[in-house]
Amino acid sequence: LEMPMEGGGEQGRWEEERLKTASLSFGAKKEREKGLKAEREKYQLILEEDEIINFVSSAVIMKGTQDETEQEQAALSQAEVQKQSIQEVRRSLPVFPYREDLLLAIQQHQILVIEGETGSGKTTQIPQFLMESGYNDGGMKIGCTQPRRVAAMSVAARVAQEVGVKLGNEVGYSIRFEDCTSERTVLKYMTDGIGLCLKVVVVIIDEAHERTLHTDILFGLIKDIARFRPDLKVLVASATLDTERFSCFFDDAPVFRIPGRRFPVDIFYTKAPEADYLEACVVSVLQIHVTQPPGDCLVFLTGQEEIETCCELLQERCRRLGSKISELLVLPIYANLPSDMQAKIFSPTPPGSRKVVVATNIAETSLTIDGIIYVIDPGFCKQKSYNARTGMESLIVTPCSRASANQRAGRAGRVAAGKCFRLYTAWAFKHEMEESTVPEIQRTNLGNVVLLLKSLGINDLIHFDFMDPPPHETLVLLGRRMAELPVDPMLSKMILASEQYKCSEEVLTIAAMLSVNNSIFYRPKDKVVHADNARQNFVVPGGDHMVLLNVYTQWLESGYSTQWCYENFIQFRSMKRARDVREQLEGLMDRIEVEVCSSGGDIVPIRKAVTAGYFYHTARLSKGGYKTVKHQQTVYVHPNSSLFEEQPRWLIYHELVFTTKEFMRQVIEIDSSWLLEVAPHYYKNKELEDSSSKKMPRKQGKAKEELG
Ligand code: CDP
Ligand code: MG
Numbered sequence: 001l002e003m004p005m006e007g008g009g010e011q012g013r014w015e016e017e018r019l020k021t022a023s024l025s026f027g028a029k030k031e032r033e034k035g036l037k038a039e040r041e042k043y044q045l046i047l048e049e050d051e052i053i054n055f056v057s058s059a060v061i062m063k064g065t066q067d068e069t070e071q072e073q074a075a076l077s078q079a080e081v082q083k084q085s086i087q088e089v090r091r092s093l094p095v096f097p098y099r100e101d102l103l104l105a106i107q108q109h110q111i112l113v114i115e116g117e118t119g120s121g122k123t124t125q126i127p128q129f130l131m132e133s134g135y136n137d138g139g140m141k142i143g144c145t146q147p148r149r150v151a152a153m154s155v156a157a158r159v160a161q162e163v164g165v166k167l168g169n170e171v172g173y174s175i176r177f178e179d180c181t182s183e184r185t186v187l188k189y190m191t192d193g194i195g196l197c198l199k200v201v202v203v204i205i206d207e208a209h210e211r212t213l214h215t216d217i218l219f220g221l222i223k224d225i226a227r228f229r230p231d232l233k234v235l236v237a238s239a240t241l242d243t244e245r246f247s248c249f250f251d252d253a254p255v256f257r258i259p260g261r262r263f264p265v266d267i268f269y270t271k272a273p274e275a276d277y278l279e280a281c282v283v284s285v286l287q288i289h290v291t292q293p294p295g296d297c298l299v300f301l302t303g304q305e306e307i308e309t310c311c312e313l314l315q316e317r318c319r320r321l322g323s324k325i326s327e328l329l330v331l332p333i334y335a336n337l338p339s340d341m342q343a344k345i346f347s348p349t350p351p352g353s354r355k356v357v358v359a360t361n362i363a364e365t366s367l368t369i370d371g372i373i374y375v376i377d378p379g380f381c382k383q384k385s386y387n388a389r390t391g392m393e394s395l396i397v398t399p400c401s402r403a404s405a406n407q408r409a410g411r412a413g414r415v416a417a418g419k420c421f422r423l424y425t426a427w428a429f430k431h432e433m434e435e436s437t438v439p440e441i442q443r444t445n446l447g448n449v450v451l452l453l454k455s456l457g458i459n460d461l462i463h464f465d466f467m468d469p470p471p472h473e474t475l476v477l478l479g480r481r482m483a484e485l486p487v488d489p490m491l492s493k494m495i496l497a498s499e500q501y502k503c504s505e506e507v508l509t510i511a512a513m514l515s516v517n518n519s520i521f522y523r524p525k526d527k528v529v530h531a532d533n534a535r536q537n538f539v540v541p542g543g544d545h546m547v548l549l550n551v552y553t554q555w556l557e558s559g560y561s562t563q564w565c566y567e568n569f570i571q572f573r574s575m576k577r578a579r580d581v582r583e584q585l586e587g588l589m590d591r592i593e594v595e596v597c598s599s600g601g602d603i604v605p606i607r608k609a610v611t612a613g614y615f616y617h618t619a620r621l622s623k624g625g626y627k628t629v630k631h632q633q634t635v636y637v638h639p640n641s642s643l644f645e646e647q648p649r650w651l652i653y654h655e656l657v658f659t660t661k662e663f664m665r666q667v668i669e670i671d672s673s674w675l676l677e678v679a680p681h682y683y684k685n686k687e688l689e690d691s692s693s694k695k696m697p698r699k700q701g702k703a704k705e706e707l708g
Pocket of ligand 1: 093116117118119120121122123124125154155158346365366368369370
């Protein structure tokens with residue numbers, strides 16, 4: 001068998017440290033069971049209630065089946081069987097025996113911190129307990145905040161299924177630019193907008209340990225709101241990390257611990273650092289597949305591109321090995337993956353085969369995939385990092401924290417004893433990794449935070465009760481009108497400026513296209529030449545923003561055609577999203593009193609409006625690349641840009657991404673005099689003088705290969 005077993009297989013490559021990540025808590029469970037006996041009657045009642053729910057919903061289904069075909073009836077009764085097993089699964093979750101205690105604690109305390117292992121049922125079960133015990137009586141609502149869009153959608157879908165309702169009816173979700181709720185919605189999972197109206201009776205701040213920006217802001221807001229609303233219940237749900245801090249922040253709120261069922265996880269470290277962790281992942285998966293007993297495998301990578309490459313490599317090597325190995329199902333999961341593909345990771349593994357899920361750290365705590373026995377952890381994650389001095393925000397691949405690494409390892413021990421393969425040395429774990437991840441609020445551009453808080457009517461930001469206050473110098477105030485738009489401050493500034501330059505039609509389109517996240521152009525590996533040609537055909541003078549506008553306009557002229565997208569290597573899904581976003585933004589124009597009108601083909605006003613929003617993102621051609629105007633940092637035009645070859649003297653960039661070097665993504669050409677026009681408070685004439693009159697030699701080199 002030609003297995004790529006570099007380093008002589010497991011023996012040669014790995015160093016084992018039989019480290020148990022957690023102790024079994026079966027002792028505690030036994031004690032609980034004693035207590036449970038006394039409550040048996042109550043529990044029987046719950047079981048019966050569950051059955052009643054089943055019965056009722058099956059009655060509804062039966063009503064609908066009167067004149068259905070036989071086939072459909074079979075499918076429906078299969079759904080019944082599924083539903084029964086869903087109830088069994090619910091009862092088997094670690095949180096289930098604590099249902100009554102938990103409800104009692106919620107009744108007795110306004111703010112309660114709930115700590116439980118990932119997968120114990122916090123997100124899916126607790127809201128159901130609340131609904132079952134009537135918290136939503138009288139039209140009241142339950143809200144559960146989620147840091148990730150994927151988690152919000154998938155959890156809402158799961159809970160809707162468990163409750164037996166259609167997603168968007170009683171159970172729904174609301175994420176930025178997408179609202180899947182209705183008047184009937186009682187339980188809402190949401191990533192965005194807190195919507196804390198008087199109708200909300202319980203708010204659950206879920207995944208609190210992630211310490212995302214929104215979560216951190218919510219902490220401060222809710223603490224304040226709770227004082228005025230004694231009837232509001234606040235639940236702070238967290239994985240087993242740092243719960244004391246939450247309790248402390250909320251004036252010593254009690255912590256309710258749900259004992260987990262964790263099996264021991266053996267941890268293996270590599271003896272030497274890995275030069276190429278992607279390749280190391282692929283090799284490790286295959287090693288596990290051929291040498292280890294059945295059980296699914298979870299690999300942690302940092303982003304979509306890496307995940308796709310890893311999946312391709314795995315599939316490719318499996319194809320080459322053919323029937324020499326049993327089947328390996330390779331499934332990716334990341335935030336932008338289409339939801340039908342996302343759902344696949346939850347389907348059970350067929351006997352005789354092995355599933356390998358290649359995930360971002362979304363699978364660290366937000367999603368639970370059953371059946372994982374093996375975890376491969378290269379020890380990296382992608383983190384947003386903000387430099388207040390340069391005003392730059394970038395996504396950087398950095399070593400993850402020890403807390404993260406332990407969470408990842410824990411994923412292997414949910415259903416049985418597992419193994420975690422760390423693609424780094426034990427020494428690196430102890431000496432090179434940070435203890436825990438720095439909260440996002442301390443490494444982000446606070447423009448958005450400020451706007452959000454201001455829009456909520458909070459003006460005294462300096463004294464706002466932050467759990468970990470953001471750096472003082474980044475608290476700068478910006479306009480309230482901008483806060484009306486659910487987009488980044490610079491984008492909203494750009495939209496507002498389009499009023500003055502009479503080109504809001506075009507600018508709205510550009511804003512919508514920019515907000516769909518660089519996923520417009522489709523570039524399949526086997527049709528690279530065609531895709532690049534198609535892309536080239538969209539190029540128009542002015543820069544990438546104008547190209548985006550051109551793509552959208554042509555699509556509009558095609559009647560928003562799917563076929564058109566297909567033929568032009570454009571992602572239909574992204575375009576559809578851009579259209580949605582555009583419609584929503586257009587709807588808001590009224591509110592901020594901006595008239596929607598077109599520049600009629602003149603591209604100067606459009607570029608001026610962009611400059612007005614992004615004046616901070618100016619770069620000027622200099623030796624060997626570009627330099628940002630304010631901080632003289634060296635940056636480069638992204639090879640995918642329409643201006644990569646042209647290299648104009650002055651550029652505005654939409655964002656900086658750091659891969660092999662600091663690249664500007666989505667750039668437009670500007671005239672430096674515009675900067676004085678749009679931001680006279682910011683630029684001085686002297687700064688904008690051109691020191692040389694001749695065009696700079698092109699020195700960027702071919703970076704295309706580096707980027708893949
Ligand atoms: O929130 P917590 O991590 O405590 O657990 P949960 O998300 O409520 O998950 C409880 C159970 O529901 C897990 O065992 C998952 O397998 C299952 N689940 C699922 O099947 N599909 C989802 N989309 C979410 C959860
Ligand atoms: Mg959860």
